[in-house]
Amino acid sequence: MxxxxxxxxxxxxxxxxxxxxxxxxxxxxxxxxxxxxxxxxxxxxxxxxxxxxxxxxxxxxxxxxxxxxxxxxxxxxxxxxxxxxxxxxxxxxxxxxxxxxxxxxxxxxxxxxxxxxxxxxxxxxxxxxxxxxxxxxxxxxxxxxxxxxxTGYGVIDGGGDAWRYVKKSKLTSQQWKELVASGGVVDSTGNNWWPSEQAMNGEKILKQLQKQKGKLTKEDYQKVRDYLRPVMVNFINCKNILLEGVTFQNSPAWNIHPLMSENIILKNVTVRNPWYSQNGDGIDVESCKNVIIYDCKFDVGDDAICMKSGKDEFGRKRGIPTENVIIADCIVYHDHGGFTIGSEMSGGVRNIKVTNCNFIGTDIGLRFKSTRGRGGVVENIYIDNIFMKDIPTDALSFNMYYGGQAPTEDLSIEEKLKSRKGYQVNEGTPQFRNIFLENIYCVGAKDAVVIQGLPEMKIKNIVLKNVKMKSQRGISIFDADDIKLINTEIYSSEPVIKIFQSKNILIDNFITDYNINTIMKLEGEETSDIKVKGNNANLILKKILFDNSVSKEALKIIN
The missing domain is CATH 2.160.20.10 (Single-stranded right-handed beta-helix, Pectin lyase-like)
Known part of the structure; x- marks a missing residue:
């Protein structure tokens, strides 16, 4: 040397x-x-x-x-x-x-x-x-x-294409043919490529060992090492982190994963993964505090900018929330969620500001997800000046049934009520509340807004102000309490607003195509205290469809 x-x-x-x-x-x-x-x-x-x-x-x-x-x-x-x-x-x-x-x-x-x-x-x-x-x-x-x-100007490549399994449905026929010819194995369905038999059978082997032995040892995991894809950048319990200027790409699993760390700055970073990359997240900020992500670009195979804090009992016992995060001036191309909270948020997420970001072609724009068993509280989230285009599913999504059966709008009222079963509130009940969105724009989405709480724990205090969207379907509100739509403009098929088993809803100065037959539809006996306000309130009143279970007294016009 x-x-x-x-x-x-x-x-x-x-x-x-x-x-x-x-x-x-x-x-x-x-x-x-x-x-x-x-x-x-x-x-x-x-x-x-x-x-x-x-x-x-x-x-x-x-x-x-x-x-x-x-x-x-x-x-x-x-x-x-x-x-x-x-x-x-x-x-x-x-x-x-x-x-x-x-x-x-x-x-x-x-x-x-x-x-x-x-x-x-x-x-x-x-x-x-x-x-x-x-x-x-x-x-x-x-x-x-x-x-x-x-820092700097170069590229860091994790070699992830050697690790990840690939779904046939996500490739062209020629790409699939070339992938299979490169080596690895295809599962019995013929629909998934794996780098090795050990990787393909890893999940099944681990479940069998866990059933036999309970807690697994390092030697048990060694038997399925090919299956255990790593995240590419993993900083644990670190303080004062700067990532600046560099391109991070092709990660085996998540791309960047700060965990239980603080004082983190990402500036002008580019994060890339193939759109078909399983678990190919951009950045997952888990149980961290004091984070700024700005002037960055993401084009990945799963959620792009994601806030997490541990899963289920493990996350609750760790008890370290993700808090004090600023995300600004970022561009997100393909991914599952442009900005996401969850689904592993059992330690809580709070004090988040997201501002001035473009989401172009993301599967979901703003994504909040959890499920029963997670627990944790998500609160004090402030999002403004988000510009979205060509969103294949929801521009804004709150889903408390992640991975489970939800009473979606696609079901009849009878099917919704049947699938909507309340549970006892306990430490595993997730809570989402105090979330404020302003100046949110979307041109092209399947659904403009989907708010889907739980019967036993409704999503509470969500404010949408100055929201303008064009979508196939409009706003769906399920099991929510204290939702405000202020100066909201939605152009979609009818009915534009659908409310199911929700209460304390304020619709103030709502704008849509008033030539349609039904602007709002109300369902469920718990639906109550729906207030409509603004210059167009009386016009909206004439175009509301009440289900038989909803009292006409549930709706009020406020001058």
Whole structure:
């Protein structure tokens, strides 16, 4: 190894200016913030560069550089920190284990390519999808660290196409033919490709072992290692994290996963996964606090920007909410949900601000999801200036039946009532409340708004103000309490507003196509206290359809 493996470089002024620019950008997002949140400080690093080539790394795309990266990490941290500089080239490597006070800096043209050899990723105890379990080691990981960053201009590729299973229905016939010819196995249905038989049978084997033994050991998980896809970037219990400028792509499972960490900044990051990538989330912020995500782009295979806090009893016992998060000036292309809370939110989610974002072609625009057994409280969510286009399903979705049978609008009133069974309220009952949405626009969606609470725990205090959407179907409100639609404009098929077993609903200055026959439909004996206000109130009153179970007294016109 060369003796000049670190250099004191004359970049102090420019680096300080860069940090100051980010600091100034961050401050503007605190203007009129509706909750208290400390102003985040940008992590600072000593002005030392550790060149990855000085540790024996070769950027030819063939040489395995795992040892070089990890030696550089150790040496940089041991000497007080600085930048590990990755020059242009393709740098093949196994897992990189981060250290405190290290900024992994990718120059223009730099491409870190993670190995597709599963043997390079040993099993580690971690958290995935909200529960503690063994998974293969993440390509980039760190635990109990301070002041860490990944910055620059390059690309980090997780080699996820070697790990993920693929559904035939999501590929063209030629793509499917080429995938099958590349190796791996196809399941007995002929509809799913897996990288190996071990991966294909992993879930079934784990369930059988759990049934036989109860708690599983590391040795049990080792039998199905190919199935245990890692998240690509996993920082656990870390403080002061900066991700800036870099492209993260092709992750085995989730792309970026900060867990139980605080003071996190994402700026100008691009996150990519194939649209067909199973569990190919963009970023999952789990049980973290004080987070700013801005000026980022996402185009992924599952939820793009997602807030989580653990699953079921495990998440409730951990009891660490995700709180104090600002998301601004982001663009989301394909995904399952542009901005999502849940479904693993058992530790709670609160104090979230989402502003000035574009969602283009996302399966769902704004997505809130949970189910019985999760528990947890989601509250104090503020969303404004969201611009959506070509949403295949719901522009705005609240679904408390995630993974279960919900009394949807597609069912008859009899079928809805039959599927709507109340349960005892307990620690596993999720609660969503105090959510405020303003200046929300959507051109093209199947459903404009779906609010679907539980009979035993209605979704409460949702305010939609200055909302304008064009969709196939309009607004559906199921099992909700205290919903306000203020200056809302919806163009859809009739009826535009459907209310089922809900109460305390205010519709103030609602605008639609008044030439249709039915503007509003009311169903369910619990539906009550529906107030209509504004210049068009009397016109709406003439175009309301009451189910036999709903009293005419349930609706009031307010002058």
């Amino acid at each position: 060369k003796k000049n493996y670190f250099l004191i470089i004359p970049l102090l002024i420019s680096n300080l200016l860069l940090a100051q620019n980010i600091q100034d950008e961050i401050k503007k997002y605190y203007e009129n913030l509706p909750f208290d949140m400390p102003v985040l400080n940008v992590p600072e690093f000593p002005q030392r560069d550790f060149l990855i080539t000085d540790f024996g790394a070769v950027g030819d795309g063939f040489t395995l550089n795992t040892e070089a990266f990890n030696k550089a990490m150790i040496e940089c941290s041991k000497n007080g920190g600085g930048r590990i500089v990755v020059p242009k080239g393709i740098w093949l490597t196994g897992p990189i284990e981060f250290r405190s006070n290290v900024n992994l800096y990718l120059e223009r043209g730099a491409h870190i390519q993670f190995s597709k050899n599963f043997d390079h990723y040993p099993l580690v105890l971690t958290t995935y999808e909200g529960t503690e379990q063994y998974r293969c080691q993440s390509p980039i990981s760190g635990r109990n660290l301070v002041n860490i960053a990944i």
